[in-house]
Amino acid sequence: MNEALLRSLTPGVLGILVRRGADFAAAEDAVQEALVEAVRVWPDGEPRDPKGWLVTVAWRRFLDATRADAARRRREDLVDEEPAPGPAPAVDDTLQLYFLCAHPSLTPSSAVALTLRAVGGLTTRQISQAYLVPEATMAQGAPPAEGWGRISRAKRTVSNVRFDQPGNVATVLRVLYLVFNEGYSGDIDLAAEAIRLTRQLAASIDHPEVAGLLALMLLHHARRAARTASDGSLVPLAEQDRARWDTESIAEGVATLQAALARDRLGEFQAQAAIAALHADALTAEETDWVQIVEWYDELVRLTGSPVVRLNRAVAVGEADGPRAGLAALAALDDSLPRHTAVAAYLHERDGDEAKAARLYAEAAHKAPDLAERDHLTRQAARLNARLDARRSG
Structure with a gap:
């Protein structure tokens, strides 16, 4: 099971779902479900097109959730036509995801957690272990006095942000530097993770x-x-x-x-x-x-x-x-x-x-x-x- 491959594909898969019209929160949930499914079935044989497989599974999970949602009528145009399975588009949405996760309306702690999950491909459990807080605290939030925002609230905050808006590079860099300065704890090396993500950003933008x-x-x-x-x-x-x-x-x-x-x-x-x-x-x-x-x-x-x-x-x-x-x-x-x-x-x-x-x-x-x-x-x-x-x- 190639965990590094899964994590590297996460931002691209999420970006494709958002460009297809899924709101960020629902798309991120669907991608996480697709990753869980990959962990379950890939050991028996990795697909020839891993990214395309993840896109197909995540999109179907999103549609399943949409059909069950009370707001289904607002998304009928998405439900009626499911794109045919096939190779994933080559468009790289990683940079836009960085900007979304570093949205100025998010607190620094929320921006860091969302970046680690949406761009870094870490699970909520891994993020909570790295920060030495309970998983429920990281996922659902804690009282404001404790300084922790909610991943779910952060996702809702950026759900309606247009994907083609210019981002603030300085804000993205500050979020990555916050990740780096957290260093190492638990089973996730946040300093190494920050370097990996910054390399990824450097490949997406000449700055x-x-x-x-x-x-x-x-x-x-x-x-x-x-x-x-x-x-x-x-x-x-x-x-x-x-x-x-x-x-x-x-x-x-x-x-x-x-x-x-x-x-x-x-x-x-x-x-x-x-x-x-x-x-x-x-x-x-x-x-x-x-x-x-x-x-x-x-x-x-x-x-x-x-x-x-x-x-x-x-x-x-x-x-x-x-x-x-x-x-x-x-x-x-x-x-x-x-x-x-x-x-x-x-x-x-x-x-x-x-x-x-x-x-x-x-x-x-x-x-x-x-x-x-x-x-x-x-x-x-x-x-x-x-x-x-x-x-x-x-």
């Missing part, structure tokens, strides 16, 4: 920021194996074993980025990828070109104005021009920013004020968004406190 995002993902993903120690603790970039970095992914990421930058249409994902490439290019942490990294952060600030980008820039300034310069850049930022306290702790330690750094590391640990980061910051505080105690006792 330098799509290439920039793909390059960024590849360069970050290349460091994945070195990010955690054997006990599961975080390993900071400067301390990572660079021999464990994936050189093939780095080479592909750099080549993809260079081709995008040559288009001379700089965007934020290209700038982020350039920073990642400079880190990847350094054989040791000490050889990192921090001056050039600061220049790229200046470009990112110009492009986005993001306070988080300014925070990361303060770290780079601290490396390029010394911790005092980094602290000066940090002082201009709101101290309520996520990870502001952790950055302050790092820069104060670099500046030699270990007592203040220890206090700030402990404070940052209490604010940390996840257990791994909390553990890392707690270890930093403990390390400095142990050193201070040893000096006092000595």
